[in-house]
Every structure is written in C-alpha cells, then in structure tokens.
Amino acid sequence: MEVNGTEMTSAEWELMRIVWTKGQASSTEIIQLIQLKKDWSESTVKTLLHRLVSKNYLSTVKEGRRFIYTPLIDEGPAVQQITTDLFSQICDMEKGPLLLKLLKDTTLSQADIASMQAALTVKLPNAPTEIHCHCLPDDTCAKCC
Amino acid sequence: MEVNGTEMTSAEWELMRIVWTKGQASSTEIIQLIQLKKDWSESTVKTLLHRLVSKNYLSTVKEGRRFIYTPLIDEGPAVQQITTDLFSQICDMEKGPLLLKLLKDTTLSQADIASMQAALTVKLPNAPTEIHCHCLPDDTCAKCC
DNA sequence: TTTATTGGTTTACAAATGTAGACAATCATG
DNA sequence: CATGATTGTCTACATTTGTAAACCAATAAA
Numbered sequence: 006m007e008v009n010g011t012e013m014t015s016a017e018w019e020l021m022r023i024v025w026t027k028g029q030a031s032s033t034e035i036i037q038l039i040q041l042k043k044d045w046s047e048s049t050v051k052t053l054l055h056r057l058v059s060k061n062y063l064s065t066v067k068e069g070r071r072f073i074y075t076p077l078i079d080e081g082p083a084v085q086q087i088t089t090d091l092f093s094q095i096c097d098m099e100k101g102p103l104l105l106k107l108l109k110d111t112t113l114s115q116a117d118i119a120s121m122q123a124a125l126t127v128k129l130p131n132a133p134t135e136i137h138c139h140c141l142p143d144d145t146c147a148k149c150c
Numbered sequence: 151m152e153v154n155g156t157e158m159t160s161a162e163w164e165l166m167r168i169v170w171t172k173g174q175a176s177s178t179e180i181i182q183l184i185q186l187k188k189d190w191s192e193s194t195v196k197t198l199l200h201r202l203v204s205k206n207y208l209s210t211v212k213e214g215r216r217f218i219y220t221p222l223i224d225e226g227p228a229v230q231q232i233t234t235d236l237f238s239q240i241c242d243m244e245k246g247p248l249l250l251k252l253l254k255d256t257t258l259s260q261a262d263i264a265s266m267q268a269a270l271t272v273k274l275p276n277a278p279t280e281i282h283c284h285c286l287p288d289d290t291c292a293k294c295c
Numbered sequence: 296t297t298t299a300t301t302g303g304t305t306t307a308c309a310a311a312t313g314t315a316g317a318c319a320a321t322c323a324t325g
Numbered sequence: 326c327a328t329g330a331t332t333g334t335c336t337a338c339a340t341t342t343g344t345a346a347a348c349c350a351a352t353a354a355a
Contacts, residue, residue, distance in 0.1 A: 028292040101262030117246030140171040147173040
C-alpha cells in the first residue's frame with residue numbers, strides 16, 4: 006500500500022485485517038481481538054491504531070467517549086497492491102512455478118477454480134514457449150541466457 | 151526468509167536477485183548492475199552486501215584483492231518463502247480473486263499454464279462451494295458470516 | 296461529588312533499515 | 326619504491342518499526 010508516501014507495516018496490517026473483517030470497530034474490540042492472536046499490550050495496539058489513522062488508512066468517528074474505526078481503503082485493492090508489489094520484486098522465471106505452488110496450497114472455491122480455468126484457457130493460445138528473466142538489463146543472465 | 155532469526159530486507163533482496171541471476175559476482179559487478187536500477191552509492195551497496203554475508207545469505211571467497219559473492223540459499227525456495235509469508239497474512243476469502251488477478255497479470259509459459267490447468271482439474275472435485283474468512287476466531291466476521 | 300475505570304494522547308526508547316562517509320589495505324604503474 | 330586506484334572495513338546517523346509506559350479526560354459507580 007502506498008498512500009501519501011507512508012507504507013503500512015506488518016503489525017499495522019494485522020489490525021487492518023480486523024477492521025476490514027468487522028467492517029468497523031472500537032479500539033476495545035480491536036484490542037480484544039488482536040490479543041487472541043498476538044501478545045501485544047493494550048498500549049501497543051493504541052499506538053498502532055493511531056499510526057493507521059495518521060497514515061490515512063483508518064478514519065475515526067467519536068461515539069460517546071470512544072472512537073469507532075473505519076477503513077479508508079478497501080481490503081481487495083489493498084491485498085492486490087501488496088501482492089503486486091511483492092511480485093514486482095520477483096524474477097519472471099520464478100513466477101510460473103510460484104503461482105503453481107500457490108494454486109496448489111490455497112483453498113479455492115469451485116467458482117474460483119472455474120474462473121481460473123477460464124482465464125488460463127484464454128491465455129494459452131498466446132502464451133510464449135519460454136519465459137525470460139528480466140532481473141538484469143541484458144544478456145548477463147546465467148539463468149535464461 | 152528466515153535464517154538464524156534475521157530477515158532479509160527489501161534492499162538486500164534486490165542485491166540477492168543480482169547474485170542469483172549471475173550465479174556469483176564480485177562487489178564491483180554487483181554495484182555496477184544495481185546502479186542501473188537504483189540510485190545507491192557504492193558505499194551503500196557494500197554495506198548491504200556485508201549485511202547479507204553476516205545474515206548468512208551470501209558467502210564470500212577471496213579472489214586476489216576482491217571477493218566473489220555466492221548465494222547460500224536458492225532463489226526458488228526464497229521466493230516461495232516470502233510469498234507464503236505474505237499469503238499467511240491475507241484473508242482466505244481474498245485469495246481466490248487475488249490469485250486470479252495474478253494469473254491474468256503474469257506472463258506464463260505454455261508449460262506453466264498446462265501444469266496449472268492440471269492442478270486445477272485435480273482440485274476441482276474436492277473444492278468447497280464457498281470459502282470462509284479465518285481472520286477472526288469465530289462468528290464475529292462481517293464478511294462471510 | 297469523589298473516585299475508580301475506561302479510553303485516548305504523548306512521550307520514550309531499542310532495534311532494524313536505508314544511506315553513506317571515512318579510513319585502511321592492496322595492487323598496479325610510473 | 327612512491328602513488329594513485331581499487332576494494333574492503335568501520336563508523337555514523339536519520340527514519341521507521343515494534344513495543345509500551347505515563348499521563349490525561351471523560352464517564353460511571355460509590
């Protein structure tokens with residue numbers, strides 16, 4: 006994710022997952038829920054929430070004494086973004102095998118599988134025989150060249 | 151990646167890609183190659199290489215005055231590892247659409263596509279109708295429950 | 296209304312990371 | 326052999342991240 010120059014950190018991401026999942030939540034709820042998974046102090050979570058707000062990932066609405074936190078970005082695009090970022094750092098030659106493994110290791114619904122099959126069928130005709138690594142600008146590559 | 155407790159950082163990863171691609175390389179080569187992509191000073195690259203050596207990602211062999219750097223871990227497993235780590239932080243419900251997008255956006259060889267098709271065919275019969283989010287321990291989920 | 300509790304704000308600090316200068320050893324060359 | 330170029334080592338420092346205590350305001354309970 007990249008909003009106004011600041012990235013979301015791993016710890017912050019875990020809190021976002023909670024807010025995304027619940028739609029919105031108070032800090033108390035968030036603290037309770039995160040502590041089922043992580044051994045973070047109340048204070049730590051508060052700090053993290055604070056940072057998420059200043060980074061514009063969460064907005065707050067005061068409800069009585071407490072705050073209700075709501076995501077300012079949707080989960081789908083966020084997930085897409087961080088994954089795309091990661092993939093951009095991976096050698097093209099590795100991506101095929103990598104995706105194959107991910108397909109195998111991930112629990113997918115029948116509908117997911119069907120749409121992937123469709124996508125692959127579309128891709129196949131124009132697919133190249135082999136993939137080249139673009140890690141280096143030219144022919145200095147020991148892997149594909 | 152997780153070797154002896156220390157993670158590889160993003161900047162370090164970029165250097166590993168070069169060494170992986172070339173099989174092995176001297177610092178001079180590495181500096182030259184990385185500077186085609188990144189605006190890093192010579193000194194910075196040296197520091198990063200040093201850290202990679204102490205983190206046991208690279209080994210060195212002295213050849214005359216200079217060092218030859220060689221990867222101590224293979225690229226495939228490393229790529230797999232970081233991706234798996236990322237996926238473990240993503241809601242199960244997002245993974246299907248996410249993978250679909252990755253399939254579409256990635257250049258895949260015919261062979262890659264074929265093996266994915268095969269894998270999907272195998273998976274389909276036992277695939278569930280729908281996927282549940284496991285972000286929260288129970289039924290407090292606004293997405294799937 | 297006094298006090299305990301709850302929840303938000305500030306401040307703090309160590310470790311990791313990005314970034315690089317300064318210095319030292321080695322080697323090639325005049 | 327003296328010197329400049331090459332390459333490695335050490336030191337440095339700002340920023341980001343993880344982690345949390347201390348403090349303060351508002352509210353609920355006594």
